[in-house]
Structure formats: C-alpha cells, structure tokens
Amino acid sequence: MKDKHRETFKEEASELLAELEDSLLELERSPGDQELMGRVFRALHTIKGSGAMFGFDEIAAFTHEVETVFDLVRNGKVGVTKGLVDLSLAARDEIKALLHGNEPGFSERRQEIIAAIQELMPAPPEGGVEDRPAAPDFPDPDVLPSQELPVTYRICFRPAAEIFLRGTNPLTLFKELRELGECNVIAHAETIPSLAAINPEYCYTAWDIFLTTSRGLDAIQDVFIFVADESDLTIEVIDDGLKPEEDSNYKRLGEILVARGELNPEALDEVLNRRTLIGEALVKANLVNRDQVQSALVEQQHIRGVHKKRHEAQATGSIRVPSAKLDKLVDLVGELVTVQARLSQTADVLEDPQLLSIAEEVETLTGDLRDNVLNIRMLPIGTIFTKFQRLVRDLSAELGREVELSTSGAETELDKTVLDKLNDPLVHLIRNSIDHGIESPEVRVKSGKPGKGKLCLTAGHSGTQVVIRVEDDGVGLDREAIRAKAVGLGWLAPDAEIPDKELFAFIMAPGFSTAREITSVSGRGVGMDVVKKAIEALRGSIEINSRAGQGTAITIKLPLTLAIIEGLLVTIEDEFFVLPLAAVTECVELTREDVAKAHGHNIANVRGEIVPYIHLRERFQINGVPPAIEQIVITEMDHNRVGFIVDNVIGEQQTVIKSLGRIYQGVEGISGATILGDGTVALILDVPQLMHREILEPRAARLQGN
Amino acid sequence: MGKVIMNVDDSASVRQMVGFTLQQAGYEVITAADGQDALAKLDGSAIHMVITDLNMPNLDGIGLIRQLRANARYKFIPIIMLTTESQLEKKQEGKAAGATGWIVKPFTPEQLIAVVKKVLG
Amino acid sequence: MEIKLAESNVNNSVKLEGSLTVERAAELKSVLVESLSRMDRLHLVFENVTEVDISFLQLLCAAHHTAARKKKKLTLDGHRPELLRSAVAEAGFVRQEGCAIDVREICIWKEGWS
Numbered sequence: 001m002k003d004k005h006r007e008t009f010k011e012e013a014s015e016l017l018a019e020l021e022d023s024l025l026e027l028e029r030s031p032g033d034q035e036l037m038g039r040v041f042r043a044l045h046t047i048k049g050s051g052a053m054f055g056f057d058e059i060a061a062f063t064h065e066v067e068t069v070f071d072l073v074r075n076g077k078v079g080v081t082k083g084l085v086d087l088s089l090a091a092r093d094e095i096k097a098l099l100h101g102n103e104p105g106f107s108e109r110r111q112e113i114i115a116a117i118q119e120l121m122p123a124p125p126e127g128g129v130e131d132r133p134a135a136p137d138f139p140d141p142d143v144l145p146s147q148e149l150p151v152t153y154r155i156c157f158r159p160a161a162e163i164f165l166r167g168t169n170p171l172t173l174f175k176e177l178r179e180l181g182e183c184n185v186i187a188h189a190e191t192i193p194s195l196a197a198i199n200p201e202y203c204y205t206a207w208d209i210f211l212t213t214s215r216g217l218d219a220i221q222d223v224f225i226f227v228a229d230e231s232d233l234t235i236e237v238i239d240d241g242l243k244p245e246e247d248s249n250y251k252r253l254g255e256i257l258v259a260r261g262e263l264n265p266e267a268l269d270e271v272l273n274r275r276t277l278i279g280e281a282l283v284k285a286n287l288v289n290r291d292q293v294q295s296a297l298v299e300q301q302h303i304r305g306v307h308k309k310r311h312e313a314q315a316t317g318s319i320r321v322p323s324a325k326l327d328k329l330v331d332l333v334g335e336l337v338t339v340q341a342r343l344s345q346t347a348d349v350l351e352d353p354q355l356l357s358i359a360e361e362v363e364t365l366t367g368d369l370r371d372n373v374l375n376i377r378m379l380p381i382g383t384i385f386t387k388f389q390r391l392v393r394d395l396s397a398e399l400g401r402e403v404e405l406s407t408s409g410a411e412t413e414l415d416k417t418v419l420d421k422l423n424d425p426l427v428h429l430i431r432n433s434i435d436h437g438i439e440s441p442e443v444r445v446k447s448g449k450p451g452k453g454k455l456c457l458t459a460g461h462s463g464t465q466v467v468i469r470v471e472d473d474g475v476g477l478d479r480e481a482i483r484a485k486a487v488g489l490g491w492l493a494p495d496a497e498i499p500d501k502e503l504f505a506f507i508m509a510p511g512f513s514t515a516r517e518i519t520s521v522s523g524r525g526v527g528m529d530v531v532k533k534a535i536e537a538l539r540g541s542i543e544i545n546s547r548a549g550q551g552t553a554i555t556i557k558l559p560l561t562l563a564i565i566e567g568l569l570v571t572i573e574d575e576f577f578v579l580p581l582a583a584v585t586e587c588v589e590l591t592r593e594d595v596a597k598a599h600g601h602n603i604a605n606v607r608g609e610i611v612p613y614i615h616l617r618e619r620f621q622i623n624g625v626p627p628a629i630e631q632i633v634i635t636e637m638d639h640n641r642v643g644f645i646v647d648n649v650i651g652e653q654q655t656v657i658k659s660l661g662r663i664y665q666g667v668e669g670i671s672g673a674t675i676l677g678d679g680t681v682a683l684i685l686d687v688p689q690l691m692h693r694e695i696l697e698p699r700a701a702r703l704q705g706n
Numbered sequence: 707m708g709k710v711i712m713n714v715d716d717s718a719s720v721r722q723m724v725g726f727t728l729q730q731a732g733y734e735v736i737t738a739a740d741g742q743d744a745l746a747k748l749d750g751s752a753i754h755m756v757i758t759d760l761n762m763p764n765l766d767g768i769g770l771i772r773q774l775r776a777n778a779r780y781k782f783i784p785i786i787m788l789t790t791e792s793q794l795e796k797k798q799e800g801k802a803a804g805a806t807g808w809i810v811k812p813f814t815p816e817q818l819i820a821v822v823k824k825v826l827g
Numbered sequence: 828m829e830i831k832l833a834e835s836n837v838n839n840s841v842k843l844e845g846s847l848t849v850e851r852a853a854e855l856k857s858v859l860v861e862s863l864s865r866m867d868r869l870h871l872v873f874e875n876v877t878e879v880d881i882s883f884l885q886l887l888c889a890a891h892h893t894a895a896r897k898k899k900k901l902t903l904d905g906h907r908p909e910l911l912r913s914a915v916a917e918a919g920f921v922r923q924e925g926c927a928i929d930v931r932e933i934c935i936w937k938e939g940w941s
Contacts, residue, residue, distance in 0.1 A: 004722075005719055005722055005723045005726075008718060008719040008722050009719035011718075012717060012718045012719050038763075039763070041761070042716065042761050042762070042763060045761050045790070046716060046717045046761075048790070049717065049720070049759075049788075049790050049811045049812070050717045050719045050720050052790075052811060052812035053719070053720060053723060053811060053812040053813070054719060054723070060812075164782055165775065165781060165782065165804060166801070166804050166805065166806050167782060167783055167784035167785055167804070167805075167806035167825065168784070168806055168825070169825075169827060171827065172824065172825065172826070172827035175827055176824060201781075201782075223824075225807070226806060226807035226808075226824075226825070229801065230801075
C-alpha cells in the first residue's frame with residue numbers, strides 16, 4: 001500500500017517541480033510578486049511535508065533548507081535576487097534527481113547549494129528554536145507501557161469556557177483517562193450560573209479526577225495535550241504505589257481538604273470539636289462547598305480501593321509453598337482441634353475454674369487457627385476458568401460452532417483440593433454444552449438467535465456453599481426424548497408425572513445417554529453419571545435446568561472445604577456416626593407403633609409425607625436391641641428425602657475429616673472418619689451413596705421389573 | 707453508520723494516504739484540495755470532523771478554520787490541523803482560530819487514527 | 828442529529844428528544860427558560876435521546892437552581908435513557924450528598940443514576 005502512496009507522491013512532486021520552475025522564472029521577472037512567492041513556498045512545503053510522509057527523507061531534509069529561505073522571502077526578510085533564483089533552480093534539479101533515485105546519499109553539489117542558500121539568510125536569532133527537529137508530539141503507539149507500579153494521581157481540570165467552541169468534548173478526554181486505569185471523575189458544578197445567566201455554549205464545570213495508572217505522567221499529559229494550554233490543569237501524585245499499608249484508612253475527609261489547601265487546619269479543628277458528620281458540618285459552616293466535600297469523599301474511596309487492591313496483590317504474590325506442606329498443616333490443625341475438644345471435655349468434668357478458662361482460651365485460639373489455615377488453601381476459581389477460554393476456542397472450531405465464553409465470579413475461592421477435582425467435571429460440562437447444547441450458527445440464525453452462542457461460567461458464594469453454574473443458550477434438553485428413554489429403561493412409569501428437575505436428573509444416572517450421534521467430543525465414555533459422581537465425591541450436589549430451545553443451566557453446589565465439616569453426631573449401641581449437617585433437614589422419633597403401622601416396609605409417615613428410611617443398625621450389622629423409641633434423621637438430596645434410623649442423636653459437631661486407610665477406602669456407605677473429643681472414632685456416613693444403594697436403585701429395579 | 711471526516715490538503719499524495727487510512731478504519735471520507743474547495747463541498751452537509759492542512763492556495767487552513775467556526779453547523783465539530791515541526795507559530799494561530807488539535811507531519815497512519823479517536827471519542 | 832421538543836400543557840411536562848448537545852444548547856436553553864417562566868412545576872421527559880454532552884448537564888443544573896430559587900419545581904422523569912445516565916456518570920455529576928447550592932433534598936443528581 002505504501003508503494004502506491006509513494007507513486008502518487010512521485011507524480012505529484014514532478015508536477016510541483018514543474019510548477020516550481022515556472023514560478024521561479026516568473027519571479028525573476030517580477031521579484032515583488034507576493035502571490036508568486038507564496039506559490040514557490042507552498043510547492044517546496046508540500047514536497048518537503050509529503051516527502052517525509054512517504055519516506056523520501058533526503059528530499060524532505062534538502063527541501064527544508066530551500067523552503068526555509070522562501071519562508072523568509074514571503075515575509076519580506078530576504079529579497080528575491082538572481083542569485084537566489086539560480087540557487088533555487090539548481091536545488092529544484094537536485095530534488096528531481098533525488099526523486100528519480102539518482103545520486104542518493106552524500107552529495108557535494110547539494111552541500112554547496114545548502115551552504116550558499118544559508119549565506120543568503122540573515123543570522124538566526126539567539127537560540128533559534130524554529131528549525132530544531134522537534135520530537136514528535138505523539139508517543140509512538142508501539143511503545144510498551146512501562147512496568148511501573150500503579151500510581152494514583154489527582155487531576156484538577158478546569159477547561160477554558162470556550163472549550164466546546166474548539167471542538168473538544170471533555171467526555172472523550174475522560175474516556176481516554178479511563179483507558180489508562182481505574183478512574184473516578186467528579187464534577188464541580190457550583191460555578192454553573194442560573195438559567196438566565198448561562199451561556200449554553202460555554203463550559204462552566206471543573207473536574208477533579210482520581211486516576212490510578214502505571215502508565216506514568218506522560219500518558220496523562222498526552223490525554224490533555226490539545227487543551228492543556230488554555231486550561232487550568234494540575235496533576236499531583238496522591239499515592240505513589242509504594243507506601244506501606246500502615247494507613248489503610250487513608251486520610252480523613254477533613255485532612256484531604258486541608259491537604260488540598262481548600263480548608264485551613266484551625267477551622268477544621270474547630271469544626272471537629274463539634275462532633276457531627278464532618279462533611280455536613282464543614283458545609284454548614286460555609287468553609288467548603290458540597291462539591292468539594294463530594295470530591296474529597298470520592299478521593300477517599302478511590303484511595304481505599306487502591307490500597308485494598310494492593311493489599312490483595314501482596315497477599316497473593318508473596319510466597320510459594322508446596323501444597324503438601326499445607327496439607328500437613330491442615331492435618332496438624334485437625335489433630336489440634338481433636339485434642340482441644342478433649343481438653344474442653346476434661347475441664348468440664350473436673351470443674352476446675354482455672355482449667356476451664358484455659359480450655360476456653362485454647363478453644364478460641366484453635367478456632368481462629370483452623371479458619372486461618374483452611375483459608376491458606378483457598379484459591380480463586382478463576383485459576384481454572386482461564387484454561388477454559390482456550391478449550392472453548394478449540395472445541396468450537398472443531399465443531400463448527402461460534403461460542404463466546406463469559407465468566408464471572410472468578411475471584412470466588414475454593415479449597416485447593418476441591419478445585420483440583422472440579423476441573424474434569426467442568427471440562428465435561430463445557431464439552432456437552434458446545435457439542436449438544438449450542439447449535440451451529442446456521443441453525444441458530446434460523447431459529448432467530450444470534451449466530452454466536454453464549455456460554456457462561458459463573459461462581460459465587462451461597463451461605464457455606466460455593467455455587468458454580470455452567471449455562472448455555474443452546475437448544476436445551478429434549479424433554480420427551482429423555483422421558484421416552486427413562487420409560488424404556490423402566491425407570492419411569494409411562495404415565496408418571498414428574499417435575500422437570502427430576503426428569504433431567506435421569507441423564508446423570510449410569511447407563512443413560514440420549515446422544516443421537518457420537519462425536520469425537522462426547523463419545524469418550526465419560527457421561528453425566530461420572531460428572532455427578534465426581535461432584536458427589538466432593539460432597540456437592542448437581543442440578544439441571546433447561547428450557548427447550550432456550551438453553552441449559554447446570555448448577556453445582558460445593559462445600560467450601562473438604563477438611564472440616566459441620567456434622568450431626570448420632571449413636572447406635574455404642575458406635576458413633578456422623579452425618580453431614582448440610583444434608584440433614586430434621587430429626588423425628590420413630591416408635592414401635594410407627595414401625596408396626598408400616599407393615600414391614602421401611603417407610604415412615606412424617607406429617608403426611610411418606611419417607612423411606614434405612615435402618616443403620618441392620619445396614620451395618622450392629623448387634624443389640626434397639627431402644628423403644630428410635631430416632632429418624634431425615635436427609636434430603638436431589639429432592640429425595642430419606643431417613644436414617646439411629647438410637648440417639650447427640651448433637652452438632654465440628655468434624656475433622658480423616659480419610660480412611662487404603663484398606664477401608666472401598667467400604668460402602670462410609671466416606672471417612674473423625675476422632676471425637678474423648679478419642680473415640682466416629683465414622684462419617686456417605687449419605688448420597690447410601691441413599692442410592694439402599695433406596696433409589698432398588699426402587700428403579702422394581703420399576704423395571706414391572 | 708460511519709462518521710464522516712473531511713480531509714483538506716493540497717497534496718494529492720497526503721489526501722490519498724489520509725483518505726485510505728481513514729476508510730480502512732471505517733470512516734467515510736470527503737476530500738478537498740484547499741479551503742475554498744472545502745467550503746464549497748461542506749455546504750450544509752453533516753460532517754463529524756475536519757482534518758486540514760495549513761498551507762494551501764486560495765483559502766489556507768487558518769482561514770478555513772475561522773469560516774467553519776463562524777458557521778452554526780460546524781461551530782462545534784473537531785478540527786485537526788496538519789502542521790510541520792517548523793510551524794509552531796502556525797499551531798498557535800490555528801488554535802486561536804478554533805482548531806481542536808494538531809498532527810505533526812510526517813505522521814504514520816497509526817498516529818492519525820489515534821488522534822481521530824481521541825477527538826471523536 | 829434531530830431534536831424534537833414536544834410538550835403537553837396538561838401535565839406540565841416537556842419532552843426532550845434527539846440530540847441533547849452543544850449544537851442545540853441555545854435552543855434547549857430557550858425551551859427551559861420559556862417553560863419555567865410559564866409553569867410552576869416542570870417535568871422533563873426524555874425520549875429517543877441520541878446524544879448527550881456536558882452542555883446539557885450544565886443546562887439541567889442551571890435550570891434546577893433557577894427553579895429552586897424561584898420556589899418552582901423541576902423534576903426529571905424516572906425513565907432515564909441509558910445515554911443520559913452514562914453521560915451523568917462519566918461526567919462525574921452524580922452526587923451522594925446533594926449539590927453545591929444547598930438543595931440537598933431535591934438535588935437532581937442525587938438519586939436514580941446508577
């Protein structure tokens with residue numbers, strides 16, 4: 001492209017040189033003709049300016065010398081003589097030669113012409129500034145932003161009243177500033193006159209702008225380059241990015257106003273003594289106006305935000321430790337929690353006031369220590385989100401889809417062990433969405449959707465759980481196909497009415513698949529059942545929502561951490577068991593009469609609702625005689641309510657999970673163990689697994705048998 | 707809808723380069739060879755911005771800027787002048803006449819687009 | 828770039844449409860002056876706003892102060908076009924504590940902008 005411009009320039013320059021020759025010859029005949037002088041100057045000026053534009057640097061540099069003398073000629077400072085015309089014509093021939101690529105580089109002839117021309121010129125004034133090769137006014141856009149610390153500036157900008165009349169829109173300046181970094185703009189509108197007095201084409205507003213950027217002062221000055229001359233512009237550093245955190249509250253409002261010189265310190269002290277809201281009081285006392293208070297408030301908030309971010313950055317950037325060390329630390333804290341529980345129990349028994357107070361203190365400290373240690377292992381989920389951008393890009397290319405992945409809540413933190421195990425299920429869900437959910441662009445456009453599909457990954461907290469959603473705006477689940485398949489498998493009676501959520505849950509059952517074709521993406525053997533199992537192994541739950549033609553959302557709920565859970569401690573004979581409290585909805589009594597009424601079925605009537613139950617004493621083959629009144633602990637998962645029969649419910653218990661040794665790892669119904677205050681071991685029940693094995697699968701089998 | 711930019715320059719090669727660069731960036735371009743040509747072509751039509759050379763025959767850049775600012779229709783549009791480094795005085799004069807900003811010749815297409823974005827937002 | 832001003836005298840409201848920028852600032856000013864001289868309560872409604880700049884925000888401020896001083900009431904319709912909202916936010920006109928002239932209770936920049 002540049003070559004084309006160069007060719008155009010050559011043609012143009014040839015014409016200009018011809019015109020130059022004519023004009024010079026004419027000028028010799030009528031040396032006082034202003035019009036002719038202007039024409040010569042313009043021809044030279046254009047050759048120089050355009051030459052420089054298209055890379056004819058030698059032409060530009062040489063022509064500059066001749067142009068300079070003709071600038072003086074047209075201003076009457078140098079007279080037109082035969083000598084000048086001769087030199088100019090000679091120069092013209094040199095330019096022509098250069099244009100055709102002859103004699104590039106150093107030329108004695110050109111040096112002579114330049115020297116002779118300079119002799120015609122009056123001595124330059126002291127420190128002649130005009131001709132110095134000025135640095136370009138604009139920074140090269142390729143220059144990389146410096147890797148400096150983010151510095152916070154206070155920019156006070158009071159433009160000239162006529163700024164609009166010079167074609168400047170301050171909003172575009174603010175937009176540019178926002179591109180440099182975090183920016184807060186606050187207008188001083190107190191100078192806006194009344195409606196009768198206002199000139200609507202003038203600017204009366206001034207601004208305070210708080211900007212945090214690592215691009216440096218020059219970048220800010222460049223934003224204001226066109227308006228700096230006629231504006232009041234001051235740029236001050238208010239936070240250099242280095243100050244330690246001793247002052248995370250930043251200045252108080254009054255101090256900001258004093259530091260800016262808008263308020264004197266004595267007046268501040270006096271108002272402070274009156275002990276009301278400082279901003280309010282200062283305005284009432286007519287010391288500052290509301291805009292100034294507002295601006296100081298914004299400054300305070302801005303700087304606090306900067307400090308907070310810096311604090312976070314330091315927190316994440318400080319130290320690297322192998323995660324095995326952290327795991328060990330978590331183990332030790334677990335032991336400590338156990339010992340502490342024993343200490344508290346012993347102190348209770350001994351009733352020694354001194355011991356009791358020590359035990360209490362240890363309990364508080366242990367709690368803090370536990371929370372802090374667990375916190376160390378928390379990582380933002382964004383660390384795995386970022387990997388998915390690439391995955392989505394590659395998959396959509398492979399499958400001929402157009403997909404835009406958006407993520408939110410990347411800062412949501414999860415225990416590292418949870419995060420590690422979450423990767424595969426999420427990858428699978430994303431694959432499903434792109435392969436089965438989001439349609440090809442043609443199909444989408446036909447059904448009135450934008451060709452580009454949307455895939456959203458969101459994470460957030462909900463109580464003690466983390467909620468992760470994978471949502472697409474694709475075709476949605478085929479309700480009827482799932483239903484037909486479920487009926488075909490005998491999992492559902494043909495006329496059964498079933499809520500969508502439960503129907504969709506079938507696709508997560510083992511051996512269920514409705515994919516009509518097997519593609520390289522989905523045909524990899526892992527199905528939704530594997531996803532579900534993985535999530536349940538993390539003691540989480542998964543739920544599917546979908547609307548035909550509109551998309552599918554899969555919601556995963558996970559506990560914050562795997563190491564310590566809130567549990568419900570129960571006993572059967574002298575064995576202790578723990579149920580995760582998150583799964584428990586209530587406890588009710590089960591009397592002998594209740595059992596008799598059920599005619600041998602393991603079901604209880606809880607306020608009119610039939611709830612199946614699992615007799616844990618039988619399940620774990622514990623000898624002995626159950627008490628006359630047993631307890632049912634009712635749990636709920638995936639909208640299924642199942643009861644667990646135990647002898648006694650003892651109460652809630654902070655449970656440090658110990659994994660079972662390798663030998664016991666395969667034991668069904670038990671997910672781990674914990675050590676109680678007195679050193680006894682309690683087994684942690686695997687509620688979802690028990691529920692499936694004992695209730696849901698037999699139920700499905702019965703349906704199939706029918 | 708692409709914004710319309712008028713480029714006024716007596717150098718055909720600069721007009722070509724500016725016009726090409728702006729069109730590549732999605733702007734609509736109207737060109738004029740000097741101030742008078744520009745005024746003739748501007749008659750009442752909607753223009754979002756003007757980029758003008760200063761040294762031109764018939765009506766120069768400064769004269770053009772003054773005339774545009776006196777016309778209610780173009781009173782507030784951004785006007786960028788093309789100057790050379792030896793024209794610092796001209797720059798002041800142009801600003802006084804109502805120019806929004808300037809670009810120093812020689813400039814690259816990237817610099818041109820940066821300035822256009824700066825004033826058009 | 829078209830501006831339309833429609834008003835209905837029935838409910839004291841004036842409708843502002845199109846481009847609310849400095850090109851039309853003189854015209855907008857006269858509309859506000861005229862309306863405020865005629866009405867004790869002026870309700871501004873925005874429709875099909877295509878552009879907003881600082882000059883218009885200044886006019887609103889000026890009109891509001893003038894109305895307050897004359898014990899008249901100037902209100903902005905609750906439906907505020909995104910363009911107007913973003914101009915108010917980007918130009919830093921939003922206020923937590925009311926504006927400079929002590930009209931804390933009724934400052935137009937106080938609520939409904941974010």
